Amino acid sequence: MSASHGHAASHDEQIKHTLEHWAHEPFWKKYIFSIDHKVIGLQYAICSMVFLLIGFGMMLLMRWQLAYPNQPLPLIGGILGESLFPGGVMSPDTYNQLGAMHGTIMIFLGVVPLSVGGFGNYLLPIQVGAHDMAFPKLNMASFWVFFIGGMIMMFSFLAPGGAAASGWTSYPPLSVTAQNAQSYWLVGMVFLITSSLLGSVNTIVTAIQLRVRGLSFMRWPVLVWAQVITAFLLLLAFPPLEAAGVLQLMDRLAGTSFFMPSGLVVSGEVLQVSGGGNPILWQHLFWFLAHPEVYVLILPAVGIVGEIIATNTRKPLYGYRTLVYSMLFLGFTSFIVWAHHMFMTGMGTTLSSFFQATTMIISIPSVIVLTTYLLTLWGASIRYTVPMLFALAFLPMFAIGGLTGLPLGLTASDIHLHDTYYVIGHFHYVVAPGTLFALMAGVYHWYPKVTGRMFNETLGKIHFWGSIVSINFIFMPMLLMGMMGVSRRLYDQTVYAHGAAGQSYNLVMSWGAWALAIFQIPFIWNLIVSLKKGKVVTEENPWGGTTLEWATPTPPPHTNFLHEVEVFRDPYQYSPNRNLLPQFVKE
Amino acid sequence: MNPTPYPLGKLPLDISTHGAGIDQLIVYIHIFMAILFVGWGIYFLYCLFAFRERAGHTPQLEEKHFSLPKYVEVGVVLVEVVLLVFFSSPVWGSYKNDFPDRNEALVIRVVSEQFAWNMHYPGKDGKFGKTSPQLMDGTNPVGLDRESENGRDDIVTINNLFVPINRPVIIDLTSKDVIHSFFLPVARVKQDAVPGMEIPIHFQVTQTGEYEIACAQLCGVGHYRMRGQFIVKTPEEYATWMTEQEVELANELGDAPPAETAPAAEATPAAAPAAESNSEEEGK
Numbered sequence: 001m002s003a004s005h006g007h008a009a010s011h012d013e014q015i016k017h018t019l020e021h022w023a024h025e026p027f028w029k030k031y032i033f034s035i036d037h038k039v040i041g042l043q044y045a046i047c048s049m050v051f052l053l054i055g056f057g058m059m060l061l062m063r064w065q066l067a068y069p070n071q072p073l074p075l076i077g078g079i080l081g082e083s084l085f086p087g088g089v090m091s092p093d094t095y096n097q098l099g100a101m102h103g104t105i106m107i108f109l110g111v112v113p114l115s116v117g118g119f120g121n122y123l124l125p126i127q128v129g130a131h132d133m134a135f136p137k138l139n140m141a142s143f144w145v146f147f148i149g150g151m152i153m154m155f156s157f158l159a160p161g162g163a164a165a166s167g168w169t170s171y172p173p174l175s176v177t178a179q180n181a182q183s184y185w186l187v188g189m190v191f192l193i194t195s196s197l198l199g200s201v202n203t204i205v206t207a208i209q210l211r212v213r214g215l216s217f218m219r220w221p222v223l224v225w226a227q228v229i230t231a232f233l234l235l236l237a238f239p240p241l242e243a244a245g246v247l248q249l250m251d252r253l254a255g256t257s258f259f260m261p262s263g264l265v266v267s268g269e270v271l272q273v274s275g276g277g278n279p280i281l282w283q284h285l286f287w288f289l290a291h292p293e294v295y296v297l298i299l300p301a302v303g304i305v306g307e308i309i310a311t312n313t314r315k316p317l318y319g320y321r322t323l324v325y326s327m328l329f330l331g332f333t334s335f336i337v338w339a340h341h342m343f344m345t346g347m348g349t350t351l352s353s354f355f356q357a358t359t360m361i362i363s364i365p366s367v368i369v370l371t372t373y374l375l376t377l378w379g380a381s382i383r384y385t386v387p388m389l390f391a392l393a394f395l396p397m398f399a400i401g402g403l404t405g406l407p408l409g410l411t412a413s414d415i416h417l418h419d420t421y422y423v424i425g426h427f428h429y430v431v432a433p434g435t436l437f438a439l440m441a442g443v444y445h446w447y448p449k450v451t452g453r454m455f456n457e458t459l460g461k462i463h464f465w466g467s468i469v470s471i472n473f474i475f476m477p478m479l480l481m482g483m484m485g486v487s488r489r490l491y492d493q494t495v496y497a498h499g500a501a502g503q504s505y506n507l508v509m510s511w512g513a514w515a516l517a518i519f520q521i522p523f524i525w526n527l528i529v530s531l532k533k534g535k536v537v538t539e540e541n542p543w544g545g546t547t548l549e550w551a552t553p554t555p556p557p558h559t560n561f562l563h564e565v566e567v568f569r570d571p572y573q574y575s576p577n578r579n580l581l582p583q584f585v586k587e
Numbered sequence: 588m589n590p591t592p593y594p595l596g597k598l599p600l601d602i603s604t605h606g607a608g609i610d611q612l613i614v615y616i617h618i619f620m621a622i623l624f625v626g627w628g629i630y631f632l633y634c635l636f637a638f639r640e641r642a643g644h645t646p647q648l649e650e651k652h653f654s655l656p657k658y659v660e661v662g663v664v665l666v667e668v669v670l671l672v673f674f675s676s677p678v679w680g681s682y683k684n685d686f687p688d689r690n691e692a693l694v695i696r697v698v699s700e701q702f703a704w705n706m707h708y709p710g711k712d713g714k715f716g717k718t719s720p721q722l723m724d725g726t727n728p729v730g731l732d733r734e735s736e737n738g739r740d741d742i743v744t745i746n747n748l749f750v751p752i753n754r755p756v757i758i759d760l761t762s763k764d765v766i767h768s769f770f771l772p773v774a775r776v777k778q779d780a781v782p783g784m785e786i787p788i789h790f791q792v793t794q795t796g797e798y799e800i801a802c803a804q805l806c807g808v809g810h811y812r813m814r815g816q817f818i819v820k821t822p823e824e825y826a827t828w829m830t831e832q833e834v835e836l837a838n839e840l841g842d843a844p845p846a847e848t849a850p851a852a853e854a855t856p857a858a859a860p861a862a863e864s865n866s867e868e869e870g871k
Binding site: 092093096165166167171172173174177178261262263264265266267268270271277278279280313314315316318344345346348349352353356357360363364367368370371374375377378379380381382383384392395396399400403404406407410411412413415416417418419420480481483484485487488489490491492493495496497498501502504505574575576 | 591592593594595596597598599608609610612613616617619620623624627628630631634635638639640644645646647648650651653656659660663664667668670671674675676678679680682683684700701720721723724725730763764765766768770772775776777778779781782783784786799801802803804805806807808809810811812814
């Protein structure tokens with residue numbers, strides 16, 4: 001007994017020493033080139049939220065062209081430049097650039113870095129009771145490599161020919177023959193992927209090796225599970241795309257033909273390439289990443305929603321183990337469904353039967369995940385905080401996103417719906433009112449812990465209600481327009497009779513998008529102004545959470561904890577008398 | 588009288604023989620989705636109201652086990668298996684595999700390019716002449732060698748696909764440059780056109796009219812206007828149109844007009860739409 005007491009005392013001494021040392025570090029070491037996982041997490045979060053705003057802004061411009069084809073953009077059309085907006089009207093090439101970069105930015109510079117880099121970095125070490133990541137310098141490197149990748153993507157707009165314009169999927173031969181910044185895009189991707197790889201190794205090692213005493217795997221908070229599974233997906237799925245990116249770069253710059261068949265005739269000229277390649281190979285390599293990527297986008301959101309629902313229902317999560325096994329199964333299965341993105345490439349019945357079947361199978365754990373959360377609500381005492389509103393909204397929105405995947409996963413219905421607006425509606429329901437709402441929930445939920453200030457509740461509620469209503473005006477009409485067979489990525493769909501027939505939906509979507517933009521103003525305002533004006537939060541556990549981040553001082557110091565912590569029980573436990581049994585309280 | 592083949596928010600008109608199976612599947616899945624969503628939704632809204640935090644309300648902490656969700660889950664699995672095995676697979680299998688006899692079907696090569704659809708008909712002999720990328724240019728979009736064995740009588744149209752009703756059609760689809768996707772919304776046909784591959788598809792239509800070919804895969808700056816005409820005629824009208832093409836071709840090449848031709852007076856240049864430029868404004 002005394003031995004362990006002595007150990008704890010020396011441990012606390014060590015923390016004190018580390019904190020003193022850290023206090024004397026210069027500003028740039030503490031906040032810029034920092035090795036503190038919380039600072040790096042915030043760097044990731046702030047950067048990615050700025051990128052999200054930029055990617056969203058691009059879509060707001062495109063939405064004008066879609067709603068009012070070939071009309072000059074009001075107010076700003078004239079100042080955006082003659083080359084991109086001749087006469088104030090967005091050119092088709094500009095539209096394609098913005099479209100490709102919207103997807104790239106939202107996924108690779110926005111959602112993933114926010115959910116994995118931001119929330120993962122900040123919360124995962126604390127939730128396992130660690131003082132930092134296992135490899136703090138690697139962590140710093142991961143952020144800066146991401147930052148360079150992001151800058152390459154942004155500055156590629158200045159390259160001759162403009163930014164990449166072949167969609168975020170960059171299918172060759174279009175991408176290989178494109179006379180624009182496609183090469184920058186590929187180099188940028190290599191940086192972003194490298195960053196993800198560095199981060200994922202760190203996450204896995206930290207979560208497994210730096211667990212405090214008592215924290216067995218089955219006591220991990222849901223968010224830790226989600227982050228670890230996500231890290232494995234990133235670790236295993238990203239390298240093929242990194243390799244494929246280098247191959248495409250070779251095709252563009254070194255005259256190889258990995259993805260280029262012989263006998264191509266572009267602009268009436270026979271293309272001088274060595275030939276013999278296959279453009280479908282790229283699609284396999286791309287989707288081998290990009291389908292697991294979908295779960296990279298979803299799983300951290302599922303984790304965040306789990307934490308918030310557990311905290312605000314004031315009762316244990318229903319079926320914690322089932323939830324964990326479902327997420328593991330999702331992660332594994334996500335590697336064997338990729339070719340359902342390619343049913344229309346000429347795939348025969350043998351291969352497509354396999355991918356149809358796996359796609360139906362993967363819907364099962366998704367339904368289970370949703371069910372465990374819904375059942376958690378039964379018999380709860382639901383506290384409608386702003387983060388809880390967003391977390392609850394995640395459930396039906398993610399359900400729509402998931403369900404609309406079914407007709408796309410079955411080959412026969414996919415014949416009509418493939419590459420139409422139905423697809424756009426489907427994955428936006430998953431990622432926008434799904435994942436992004438979960439991320440916003442997370443931002444609100446951990447805001448008092450991170451900043452030591454409370455956000456403004458009223459502004460938060462305006463943000464929530466405005467967003468949930470307007471976002472459905474964007475994505476619900478997309479599903480209907482997809483039914484009509486309107487193709488995605490059209491600069492002006494009124495060229496087609498069946499497109500013109502659905503044009504009225506574009507007006508609804510565009511006004512919905514602009515309304516959504518307006519309702520993000522209270523959010524941004526809230527985050528910034530509350531830093532100074534928000535009510536000061538001094539208690540460690542303002543929401544009554546049960547996981548280790550609520551055992552830290554608010555805001556957490558460099559070492560996260562001031563004393564040695566230990567875990568005594570499963571997460572999300574409550575007792576009738578105390579109403580709360582955090583993991584870290586012995587009782 | 589159909590006012591429009593493209594009603595708002597609904598599936599477009601279907602004039603194909605195989606499309607009913609696709610539409611049926613789409614409708615059934617959406618009914619299934621709606622049942623699940625409404626079911627969950629009612630439960631969800633009830634929970635949000637009944638279990639809201641309020642004075643005197645305490646959460647139920649004891650571990651409860653629900654068995655209903657298990658049945659729902661099993662039900663979901665069963666419905667998915669049924670949709671997959673009995674609805675999706677047969678339609679898809681027939682779409683991919685049950686090709687009509689090439690000797691009886693109308694076989695057309697479709698060669699896509701930025702940003703046009705080139706239709707290559709085999710002509711009177713029913714056989715395609717040789718094509719080669721080296722011969723492709725503005726006036727010879729499919730690179731047809733007129734001197735090759737079966738190439739003299741081949742008909743090429745741009746952006747206008749003429750087919751007769753009630754006859755199986757096979758399209759051998761390929762692309763000159765980048766990946767396009769050949770989409771006939773009213774015929775429930777979609778297939779990527781991949782350069783370096785010639786992919787056959789087949790369909791049969793039952794209703795005449797002028798419809799559209801859409802490009803469903805981003806193919807560059809003119810993707811949005813890569814619209815073709817899908818013109819469905821009666822067999823008689825189709826035969827007349829084909830004869831006109833043959834006469835016109837014969838005049839062009841200075842050959843003797845085909846044997847059972849209509850009077851020469853009718854053979855005025857009728858292929859006006861084919862004159863549309865097909866390769867303007869390529870990606871710079």
